[in-house]
Amino acid sequence: MFNTIQIICASEKNRTILRGIFKTLGADAVFSNDLNDALSVFEKARPAAVFIVDGEEPPAEIQLRELRRVAPFIPVIPLLKRRDATRAVGLMKAGALDCAQSPWTEEELRPLYRKALKLSGTVIELDSSALKRRRRALTLLLAAFFAFTGFAGGLYYGFNKYSPVARQPHSFYLPYSHPTGLVIKKDSVVISDWYSQGLYEHNTNNFGIKKVTSLAEVTPVAMAASQDALWLAGANGVIEKRLLDARYSVASKTAVFKPTPDSVCFDGLYFWTADSRTGTITKRMPDDALGMIRNFKYPGRKLSALTCDTRFLWVADSGLRGLAKLSLDDPERIISVTELDVYASKTLKITAMASKNGTIWFAGEDGDKALAFYKDEPK
């Protein structure tokens, strides 16, 4: 704080008193003998306030007038030699900030000195308080912003880290009980059901039914598809080739196969059928008659369902309680067997399979319910 004050005092005795008081108050006091002396050093001293001793020459009113002429806003405080309220008010009317009464003591002068120093604050001080208010508001705003950002970030981080990941279900219960065939399309899954004699097209994501096609003349026991055709194996041993139109129109039919195949698939080049009762896998030509090329004996324990893709034959083996991978060139050799945890249910009977894009789909009966599920292809 700028603490230089000017004291106009001719009396050496009073100077001594005032010097001690203002030193105690922490002021840097500059003494002048009279008004002329004061004005001559005024520019150099640049005091924050002027204290004038009343009762000296020239009178305090004149000193006030001259000082205010030089520095209109400087606080001037007359030091009265006695308590004279009328004179004090008169001097205040003349422009004095306030008046100190006698005896001059530290306690008496402290409030006047401190107030005078504050009054001597420049306009910059006035603005600085406004600036401080703005700065405080800005600081609070920034703090609120960062607090909100931190809170939101923490919430987002915590939510991501600790909230359970929404997992897409890999298993779906079916609203019918006897699935027999499974075909994977681009964004849907088609399942045949022998009991209701229908084809059910499900949405892949939520497995809601998109379409139902009734097969009044066929009891489907197996199903396969290619790019442009759908094969339905009937309970009568006949395999129908159907078009992929809205009504799955019949394109051709085979003769009756004995034994009746209960699994069929198309590997892109050949057609395959399987009979779970005998464990026979048959490789066929993909023509209308599906002429047999060769029979293979399934080398596993119990063939439940069969499917294929362009690389392998896949067999759900209830005896091995897993998924067997067979070579297309030599189906009598098991390449690998991967355990299926769904076989933990002793009542599960897998009845249909399909393979597409590295995913193996299954459909089956489990007690009085039917379900479909899929798993990634074993490495």
Next chain:
Amino acid sequence: MPVKTGTKRWPSIKMNRNKADHFIPVVIKTSLDLPPLWGRLSFLSPDEAELVSHFELPEGRVVALTFELGRAAFEDIRARIKKALRDSDGYYNYSLSFLDPAQSGPIKSAIAEGSAR
């Protein structure tokens, strides 16, 4: 109809220093036996006033104020100190209520005259 003789608080004088003269100097009589004190009115209405002084006075004390407002002069206006607060510099801010309705009338007139000008 209150009149702000400057601003309401003494410290705000520093923000309106060029208006410091506008604070009304006032003589404060506390007792017939004691010499009067002085201060300034920072707020004035016909019923209430705020007084700033470096002299300490107790709450509840009745004081008599002498001051000028425009062309009117008021002498020994009786008021009671309702509340006293000391600021960080050591000055006291007193909240006063005038006691004599008969004295409030002329103050009201003076304020109205001052406001009209």
